[in-house]
Amino acid sequence: xxxxxxxxxxxxxxxxxxxxxxxxxxxxxxxxxxxxxxxxxxxxxxxxxxxxxxxxxxxxxxxxxxxxxxxxxxxxxxxxxxxxxxxxxxxxxxxxxxxxxxxxxxxxxxxxxxxxxxxxxxxxxxxxxxxxxxxxxxxxxxxxxxxxxxxxxxxxxxxxxxxxxxxxxxxxxxxxxxxxxxxxxxxxxxxxxxxxxxxxxxxxxxxxxxxxxxxxxxxxxxxxxxxxxxxxxxxxxxxxxxxxxxxxxxxxxxxxxxxxxxxxxxxxxxxxxxxxxxxxxxxxxxxxxxxxxxxxxx
Amino acid sequence: xxxxxxxxxxxxxxxxxxxxxxxxxxxxxxxxxxxxxxxxxxxxxxxxxxxxxxxxxxxxxxxxxxxxxxxxxxxxxxxxxxxxxxxxxxxxxxxxxxxxxxxxxxxxxxxxxxxxxxxxxxxxxxxxxxxxxxxxxxxxxxxxxxxxxxxxxxxxxxxxxxxxxxxxxxxxxxxxxxxxxxxxxxxxxxxxxxxxxxxxxxxxxxxxxxxxxxxxxxxxxxxxxxxxxxxxxxxxxxxxxxxxxxxxxxxxxxxxxxxxxxxxxxxxxxxxxxxxxxxxxxxxxxxxxxxxxxxxxx
Numbered sequence: 001x002x003x004x005x006x007x008x009x010x011x012x013x014x015x016x017x018x019x020x021x022x023x024x025x026x027x028x029x030x031x032x033x034x035x036x037x038x039x040x041x042x043x044x045x046x047x048x049x050x051x052x053x054x055x056x057x058x059x060x061x062x063x064x065x066x067x068x069x070x071x072x073x074x075x076x077x078x079x080x081x082x083x084x085x086x087x088x089x090x091x092x093x094x095x096x097x098x099x100x101x102x103x104x105x106x107x108x109x110x111x112x113x114x115x116x117x118x119x120x121x122x123x124x125x126x127x128x129x130x131x132x133x134x135x136x137x138x139x140x141x142x143x144x145x146x147x148x149x150x151x152x153x154x155x156x157x158x159x160x161x162x163x164x165x166x167x168x169x170x171x172x173x174x175x176x177x178x179x180x181x182x183x184x185x186x187x188x189x190x191x192x193x194x195x196x197x198x199x200x201x202x203x204x205x206x207x208x209x210x211x212x213x214x215x216x217x218x219x220x221x222x223x224x225x226x227x228x229x230x231x232x233x234x235x236x237x238x239x240x241x242x243x244x245x246x247x248x249x250x251x252x253x254x255x256x257x258x259x260x261x262x263x264x265x266x267x268x269x270x271x272x273x274x275x276x277x278x279x280x281x282x283x284x285x286x287x288x289x290x291x292x293x294x295x296x297x298x
Numbered sequence: 299x300x301x302x303x304x305x306x307x308x309x310x311x312x313x314x315x316x317x318x319x320x321x322x323x324x325x326x327x328x329x330x331x332x333x334x335x336x337x338x339x340x341x342x343x344x345x346x347x348x349x350x351x352x353x354x355x356x357x358x359x360x361x362x363x364x365x366x367x368x369x370x371x372x373x374x375x376x377x378x379x380x381x382x383x384x385x386x387x388x389x390x391x392x393x394x395x396x397x398x399x400x401x402x403x404x405x406x407x408x409x410x411x412x413x414x415x416x417x418x419x420x421x422x423x424x425x426x427x428x429x430x431x432x433x434x435x436x437x438x439x440x441x442x443x444x445x446x447x448x449x450x451x452x453x454x455x456x457x458x459x460x461x462x463x464x465x466x467x468x469x470x471x472x473x474x475x476x477x478x479x480x481x482x483x484x485x486x487x488x489x490x491x492x493x494x495x496x497x498x499x500x501x502x503x504x505x506x507x508x509x510x511x512x513x514x515x516x517x518x519x520x521x522x523x524x525x526x527x528x529x530x531x532x533x534x535x536x537x538x539x540x541x542x543x544x545x546x547x548x549x550x551x552x553x554x555x556x557x558x559x560x561x562x563x564x565x566x567x568x569x570x571x572x573x574x575x576x577x578x579x580x581x582x583x584x585x586x587x588x589x590x591x592x593x594x595x596x
Contacts, residue, residue: 005589033596035589051593095589180589187581244578260581269567269590272574279577280542283485283558291303291333291393291478292567295349296594298331 004057004103005093005180010046010068011083013039018071019046025067031056036266044079045088049266051095054102058110061090065114069170074145082141084148085120085171089137092128092177095268103177104128111175115162118170121152122161125176130160137174145171182232182271183264184240186247189257193219196226199250203230203243210238210246225259235271241278269293302355302401303333303391303478308344308366309381311337316369317344323365329354334564342377343386347564349393352400356408359388363412367468372443380439382446383418383469387435390426390475393566401475402426409473413460416468419450420459423474428458435472443469480530480569481562482538484545487555491517494524497548501528501541508536508544523557533569539576567591 012018019039027034032052039046050060065087072086090110092103107128115122129135143151149166151157158164159172166172188196196217205211212234220227228247232240240263248258273287287293310316317337325332330350337344348358363385370384388408390401405426413420427433441449447464449455456462457470464470486494494515503509510532518525526545530538538561546556571585585591 003593033593035592035596240574240578258579260579262581263583263587266587266589266592269588272570272588275578276538276570276573280538280573281556281558283560285561289561289564290567290570291564292594293590294333294564295301295331296590298333 002053002097002102003051003095004054004098004106005049005051005095006057006061006090007047007049007093008061008064008090009083009088010048010064010072011044011074011077011079011086011088012068012072013041013044013046013079021071022046022064022067023048025063026050026060029056029060029063032060038265040081042079043081044077045081045083054098054106057092058106061110062113062117065090065120065170065173066118069118069120069167073169074166074171075169077145082138082144083171084141084145085167085173086169087120087173089125089174090176091126093180094177095180100127100177100179107175107177111161114173114175115159118162118167120162120167120170121159121164121172123172123174124160125174127177128175134160137176140174148172179234179236180268180271182235182240182267184230184232184243185262185264186228186230186244186258187220187260187262188226188228188251189259190226190254191219191224192254192256193217193226195251195254195256196228198254199247200228200230202250203228203246210243212237213243232271235268235274239274239278240271241275244275300351300395300400301349301393302352302396302404303347303349303393304355304359304388305345305347305391306359306362306388307381307386308346308362308370309342309372309375309377309384309386310366310370311339311342311344311377319369320344320362320365321346323361324348324358327354327358327361330358336563338379340377341379342375343379343381352396352404355390356404359408360411360415363388363418363468363471364416367416367418367465371467372464372469373467375443380436380442381469382439382443383465383471384467385418385471387423387472388474389424391478392475393478398425398475398477405473405475409459412471412473413457416460416465418460418465418468419457419462419470421470421472422458423472425475426473432458435474438472446470477532477534478566478569480533480538480565482528482530482541483560483562484526484528484542484556485518485558485560486524486526486549487557488524488552489517489522490552490554491515491524493549493552493554494526496552497545498526498528500548501526501544508541510535511541530569533566533572537572537576538569539573542573 036049111122200215214231334347498513512529
């Protein structure tokens with residue numbers, strides 16, 4: 001069974017009746033299952049997770065983008081998280097029976113449809129990027145909604161689909177394909193945020209660490225805990241076990257222990273199985289030996 | 299959704315057309331999903347795994363027992379594994395939405411039906427045992443099929459259901475309820491089987507180790523590898539991580555490493571999640587954060 005995950009981010013995290021209308025639009029598409037939705041007030045942003053067949057997921061993403069364009073006015077939007085549009089970003093993620101190439105193709109089809117039918121400019125990003133400098137979302141979001149209004153008219157910021165001007169209410173949208181991302185936090189036995197920052201720097205790609213790892217050192221105010229907050233962007237390249245062991249080894253250099261770690265949101269079974277295989281030195285274990293997986297496949 | 303697993307063992311591992319007829323009988327029951335079947339020539343035995351609603355699983359187990367009684371003649375059966383009947387043992391295992399008590403009740407109902415309708419004597423074992431000495435399958439199988447023909451007439455070996463004499467072709471059957479069992483092997487960096495035996499002795503319940511662990515030390519002839527072969531009978535009491543770490547620590551006493559380990563057959567997701575949680579020091583992680591589990595539940 002072909003199964004694709006889609007995790008669109010919408011620039012609305014406060015008016016929950018608006019979020020509900022978008023969720024209802026997604027749920028109305030046959031063959032789509034809504035798995036998760038998380039609205040953040042200070043980010044003023046909602047992250048939605050749904051899965052389904054390639055066709056049904058594409059349809060739901062298109063309808064949700066149209067609905068968001070109708071209900072969200074970027075001229076009124078304020079929030080901490082960088083964003084360029086009402087539907088800020090739409091990634092497709094292969095789950096089962098689907099290749100990354102098929103997800104790239106899906107992103108291209110959806111981008112074309114959003115550009116032509118909704119008249120919203122679309123940038124293809126990550127695995128779907130046509131221009132190499134657009135692999136990174138950060139580059140696409142440079143200047144954010146406000147800055148892109150002018151910049152979009154220059155050749156280097158021209159969208160891949162749709163008009164070279166911002167949609168009056170919905171702004172622009174990034175559409176792409178990527179491996180599953182795991183949000184993973186590691187808590188240290190110290191309140192010294194500088195240690196967390198130094199460890200984050202040592203593991204993240206942007207400062208010479210693992211290319212598929214993003215990381216920051218922060219202080220959790222309520223508990224006085226220094227935390228390395230991590231995006232594991234390709235767990236098949238760098239597993240949860242390797243991230244944990246690298247952070248553990250770096251922390252030891254400061255005489256600091258890992259007190260706990262947290263997986264935020266959903267995680268693919270294979271990422272869990274990889275970690276167990278590492279620690280138990282498992283030979284020849286396959287994730288379809290997991291009873292629940294076998295059940296799903298039967 | 300109420301889901302029960304059933305893992306009956308049949309005394310036929312060579313005539314695969316007979317095994318196929320039994321599998322077809324199980325698959326014919328609506329609501330039952332056949333997950334696995336493994337036939338062993340030297341044991342002359344087949345282990346079948348299927349799941350479904352409590353009622354459908356009970357029906358499939360009954361029909362399979364009737365079919366095995368028709369096709370397997372214990373008078374002709376030879377094989378290495380201890381056994382008392384054509385359908386040697388039928389355990390029910392809670393998977394989701396079902397308590398152990400419900401599985402015990404299911405075992406009682408099935409035992410009664412097999413005893414009364416098929417005239418096969420039935421012994422209730424493990425969690426379903428009425429007599430405490432029958433919790434252990436070993437006690438029920440004492441003397442095996444051949445020895446039980448006479449012993450069944452004595453008060454202490456009287457069956458819980460059915461006639462106090464062996465069925466002429468099908469012998470007797472043990473029916474019970476138990477937690478999921480994980481078959482787990484740990485390979486040592488030595489060919490000295492005595493080290494594997496000493497480690498097995500230190501972890502198994504029968505010699506003072508963990509009550510829910512069964513273990514033997516054996517030599518894998520083909521590779522010259524000493525192996526601790528383990529049944530983890532209750533992973534919520536003793537996790538895979540604790541078994542691995544205990545064996546690792548005991549092996550170190552002999553200067554021996556663990557080279558690899560193997561999970562044989564199916565393993566519940568929770569057992570994998572428990573192991574990851576141990577090694578990554580995960581706080582607050584729930585197995586429904588696993589994408590595939592969430593999918594199954596949605």
